[in-house]
Amino acid sequence: MDQQKNVLVIGAGIAGMKACLLLAKTGKQVYLVEKLPIIGGKTIKNEESFPNLECSTCMVAPVQQEILQHPNIKTLTLSEVEKIEGDIGNFTIIINKKARYVSDTDCIGCDMCFDPCPVSISNEWEENLMNKKAIYVPCSGSLPNVPTIDTEHCYHFNGKQECNACVEACMFEAINFDDKDEKVEIQVGAVIIATGSDIYDVSLLPQFGYGKHPGIYTSMEFERLFASNGPTSGELTIRNSEKTPKSIAIIHCVGRKEQDYCSGICCMYSAKHAHFIKHKLPDTKIYNFYRDICVPGKTYQKFVEKINDIETQMIYHNSMDELNILHNENEITIEYITGKSKKETLTVDMVILASALNPGKDFSDISKMAKIDLDKNGFFITNQEKVGSVESTKPGIFIAGCAEGPKDVQTSVIQAEAAVSGVMSCLDS
C-alpha cells in the first residue's frame, strides 16, 4: 500500500470520526488516535443534543460502530502522538500506545471483572459524580466495550496489596498484567487534528463558589446528571443527597470575559438544560442569568425561545463582575445587579455554570511537535491567507472541530468534511 496515501486523525470526537469514515471510503488506510480508552468525544456525554433534542447516542453510536468495524480504519485508543516529522505527503509519526492490560480481541465486554475489584475510585469521565473500579469502562455503552486498568490505583500495580481478582473473574483470559506500552511508528501523507477542546475551569473564579457547595454544578456535570446512563441514572438529585432541587439558576457566559470570546454554544446548551429540567421536574423554577443571547443561524433562536419563554425566567443582569454566588449549608444565593442598576438577590437550590470552552492543555505541545501555530487564545489557527480554510499553518496538516475554537456539532462536522477535501487535494494530485 502506498503509505503516502495514509492519513492520521488525532482525536475521536465527532469531527475526527466523521473525517475517518469519509477517508476510509476511498480505500485509504486511516489511523485514528484517541487518548481516552473510548471513542466518541464530548457528544456521547450528552443525553440529547440541541437543536433537535435528539438522542446523542442514536446519533453517534452508529458512527462509533462503523469506525470500529471498518477494515480501513485502525483505531488506537489510550494513545497519544509523540512525534510528527516530515512534510506534506511524507510524515513520520510516532505514537505512544499505552497498555490497556485487557486484550481487545479476547474481551467480550461482559463486565464480570468489575465487581470483584476491591478498588473504588472517582470516575473522571463521569465528572467525578460517581466511582469506578480500578478495572473499568468509563460508562455503560462505552465503545470499544473493553475495560482498562487504572494502574495508579490498582493494587496489583501499586503494590498496596496482592490482588488478582479481575484475572480470576475473567473467563476469557483477556486480562494481561504484562501488557506493555508500545511505540507505534507510521507513515502518512496528511494529518487531521481534531482534539476538541477543554472546558473552562470554573474553580478559577471564586465568585461562583464552585466546589464549595454541592448544589453548584458545571454544565458538563449537569449533562451527566441528566444522562440515563450517568451517575444517577438520570435522576436530578443534588450531589450526595436525595434532594430534588425546587429552583435552579443557570448562569450564562462563565469565563467569557477571562477568555475574551463568546463560546457560541452555551446559550444553546443552557436552553437545552432548562428543557431537561422542565421535562423531569415540571414544578422546579428555572432562572437564566444572561447578558446576551447568542443563537446564530436559522434554527437556534426558535429553539431557545420555545424553551425559555415557556419554561424559564430570563434575568438580564448588568455586570458579570458583580454577580456573586454566596452559600451556606442550606442555601445558595445569587447576588446581582439588575438592568435598572439595582442590587438584588435570589435564593435557589441548584446552580449550573455555563462555562466557556477553552483550548486543551496539550495543544501547545502538539503545536510544537507539529510545527504549527496557535492563536492568541491557544486554539489551533488556520492558514490566515486563505478564507474559510481548515489548513493549519503547515501544509498537509488540517484542523477540524473544537480544536480550532468553540463550536457546535454542526460546524465541527462541516470542518471535518472540509478537512477531508483538503486531505484529498494533497494526496490525490
Next chain:
Amino acid sequence: MDETKFTPKIVGFLCNWCTYAAADLAGSSKTEISPLFSVIRVMCSSRIDHNLLLTTFFNGADGILIAGCHPGDCHYDKGNYYARRRYALLKNVMDTLKLEPERLELSWVSASEGKRYADVVNEFSKKIEQLGPNPIKKSSVF
C-alpha cells in the same frame, strides 16, 4: 380457560436504530425483562403495516408493541411519523374487530434509554396479563 394460568404472548416490533439498541443496552445492564415478550427487529417503525399487525393478532398475539425512535430522530427522516399515523388508524379499527385497543401500543425509546425500555416492556406485559387472552385468536391464517 383458567385465568390464573394465562401466560400471554406479546410481540414487539423494534426499530433497528433506537429501540433495538435500547434493548441491547437493557441487556448489557442485565435488567430483568419479561420472558413473555418477543423481539422482532425491523429497520424502521415505518415498515410495520396493518397486514403484519393483524396477522400477528389473528395468530394469537395478546399484545403488540411497536417501538422506534423519538419523533424527529428517525434514521429515515420521517418514518416514525408514518408509523404513528398507521398506529392511530388501526387503533380505531380494533374496536370493530372486538379487540381491545389497549392490546396495541406505540412507544418511542431511544438508544440510551435502556432502563426505560425495560419499564415500557414490563409495564406493557403486565397490562396484557391483566387484559387476559386475545379474544379473536384464530389458528390457521397462514
Next chain:
Amino acid sequence: MKKKIGVYVCECGPNIADKVDIDKIIETVVAANNSENVEIIGDRHKLLCSAAGKVFLEEEIKNKELTHMVVAACSPRDHNSTFINVCKKTELNPYLYKMVNIREHCAWIIPDKDKATNKAIEYIQGGVARVQYQTELIEKKLDTNPDVLVIGGGIAGIEAAISLAGKKRKVTLIERSAVLGGKSVFLKELLPSQAGKEYINKRIKDLTDNENIQVFLNTEIEKIIGFLGNFEIILSDVTNKDKKTEIKTGATIVATGFGLSDVTEFSNINYDTKDEVYTSLEIEKMLSEKGKLKLSSGVPPKKVGLIHCVGRDEKKYCSQICCNYMMKIANYFKKQSAKIEVKEFYKDLCLPHKDDQKLFNLTKKNGVDLVRIKEVSLNGTKIKYSRIDGTIEENEFDMVVVAPPIIPSDSTKNLSEILDIPLDEFGFFQEAHLSTNPVGTSTDGIFIIGNAQGPRGISNSILMAHAASGQIRTQLIPGEQIVPEVKVSEVLEAFCMGCKNCIDVCCYGAIYFDEIKGISVVNEAICRGCGNCVASCPSGSIRLKHFTNEQIYQEVIEALK
C-alpha cells in the same frame, strides 16, 4: 435440493453458557426441524467472534456445504458484520445467514435458566424458519460519473467548483445573473478575515482560468433526473428560454445564496425613499462604488444611527452575521472620520466565533456608542428606543443604517421543486441532518452550501463548499464504481394499482411512476430500505428485500407457538 442449515450457538464464555442450557437448545432445534427436506447441523462454540470461532464457522460452511446458517450469539449490532464477513469468505451468500440475539435479549435479561432456555429456543426457531425464506441478494456495482454541477456563482459556488475541478473531474457552474461573485463582490472588507474584496476577484479569476471548469452565465437549471453518480440535467438560458444545454454529472451542489428582506414590512420601521435610510448592503455598495459614505446631497454624514436585528422577532431566527457586519460598518464611518458620531442599537450581541470579540473590542475603542436596548422604532431618520433600564429616548440622525434579515434567495422555492429537495420552515433548503450532515440533502448526490442552507458569513460558506467537496471526492472517485444498498424495496408489477401512495411517503424520492405501465417503480440506487412504502401500499405490491412479510411472519409464528 435438501437444505442444510447450520445452527451455531455461541457460549460467549459463561455469558450464554451459564444462563441457558445450550445442549438442550441444540437438541430441540435439531429435532424440531430435521425432515426430508431439511437437515440441521447444530453445534456450540466457546467464542464465535474470536479468530478461532470465525475459522470454525468458515470450515463448517465449507466442509458441511451449508445452504443456510443461523448464528445464535450476542446482538447483531455487535457482530452481524463479523459473521457476514465470514460468509463472504465462503460460497455462502450472506443474505442466507441470520443472527439471533440470545445474549442481550435472553441470557442477560431472564434470570430463570429454564425460561431463558425456552426463550432462546423460540428465537432460534424463528431464525431457522426465517432463514429458509431468505433469498440470495447480490451486490451490484454501478458506473459513476465524477463530474459536478454547481448552481450559483457566489463565493460558496466558486469555491466548491475550484475545489472539485481536476483532470479527472469536470465542473459546470451556472449563474443566473450576468456576473459572478454574488453579494460578496460588494463588500469592502470580509471580516473577520484580513482579506478584502480583491480576494473575491482573485477567486473569480481562478475560476474562469480553470480549464476544468465550464461557466455558464445567465443560466438556470430546468430539469434534473437521476441519483448519486448519474444525473441527467437540462440547463436553459435566462434570456432565451429555448437555448438549452444538456449535461450529465454525478453530483449537484446548490449554492444559490440569500436575499434580504424588505425592512418596511416590519411595523417598527417606517421611512420614505427620500429619507436618508439605507440597508446594510446599500452602504456596502455605496462604499464600493463611490469610495466614500455620503448623504444623497453629497456631504458626509455627521451623526449615524445603526439598528441591528430588524425583523428578527418576526422571522424567528437570528441572521448570524449582522452583529458582525454592523460593527464593521460602524467602523467604516469611524475610519472615514473619527468625528462622525455613531450610535449602534442592539438587543443581543451575537459573536459566536472566537475572533468576533476582537471586532467588538475594536468598535468600542473606536468610540462607537453601543447601546443595548429593549425596543426600537424608526420614523424617518428618528430613532426611538427603550434602554435596558426602561428609560425611553429619541434621537434624530442624519443617516440611518438598518440590518435586514437574511432570507432565502427568491429562486429557492422554484428550485426546490425542480430538484425535489424540501425546504425548511424558514424557506431555506433543508439539510439531511442539521448536526451530522448539514451539507447533504434527502437526495444522495445533491448538496446545499453557503446561504442556500441558512444565513452565514463568508468563511462558513466556504467551509461548507469544502465540506460538500469532501463528501463528493470520497463518494465519487473517478473511474471507480459504487455499490448501492441491496436490502431495498421492489414493486411487484402485476399487483400495483398505480395509486402513488408509495411515492408520497418515500422520504428519499426513491420511487418514480412509470406512466406507460401505470405503475410505481423503485429506483434501487436511491432506496435506503426503510420499508415505509411497503406499509403504505394498499395492494400489498411492495416487498422490502430481506424484510419481506413472509420472512417476518416466520419470526412471528415462532414467537406465538
